[in-house]
Structures are given as structure tokens and as C-alpha cells.
Amino acid sequence: MDGVTLEDELLSVDQVARILGVHADTVRRYVRQKKLKAVRLSATNLRIRRSELERFIKERETDQA
Numbered sequence: 001m002d003g004v005t006l007e008d009e010l011l012s013v014d015q016v017a018r019i020l021g022v023h024a025d026t027v028r029r030y031v032r033q034k035k036l037k038a039v040r041l042s043a044t045n046l047r048i049r050r051s052e053l054e055r056f057i058k059e060r061e062t063d064q065a
Contacts, residue, residue, distance in 0.1 A: 010039060010047035019053065030056070 016036075017024040030036035031046060036056050038046040 006050060009050040011050055011053060013046050013048070016048050016053055020057075 011019075013024045013027045017027045020027065027036065027048075028046070031038045031048075036048060037052045038048050040046055
């Protein structure tokens with residue numbers, strides 16, 4: 001990962017689903033609902049930046065408190 005910081009790392013929908021403990025379809029729904037920003041690599045290929053996932057997790061924790 002030359003020149004790419006950890007927070008710029010692109011994660012697959014499946015990776016994000018595992019981290020969040022949800023189904024991949026739930027991650028795709030979050031993206032559709034604009035709750036989670038994603039980079040579209042192709043019509044069927046999404047990636048989520050690690051920094052965006054961390055923002056989403058912090059926001060969810062704040063909302064639940």
C-alpha cells in the first residue's frame with residue numbers, strides 16, 4: 001500500500017459487513033440511503049473508505065447514546 005494511508009484504505013462491502021456485524025445487503029442499503037458514502041468502481045462494485053466507516057461507526061454510537 002505505497003502512498004495509501006490506512007484511513008484511505010478501500011474496503012469491500014463484505015469486509016464492512018463483517019466489521020459492523022451485519023449482512024452485506026444492509027451495507028448496500030446504508031449506501032443507497034446515503035448513510036454511508038461509497039466509491040463505485042463499476043456498476044456492481046462498491047468500496048467504502050476506512051475513514052468513512054469509522055465516521056459511520058462513531059455517528060451510530062452517538063445516536064445510540
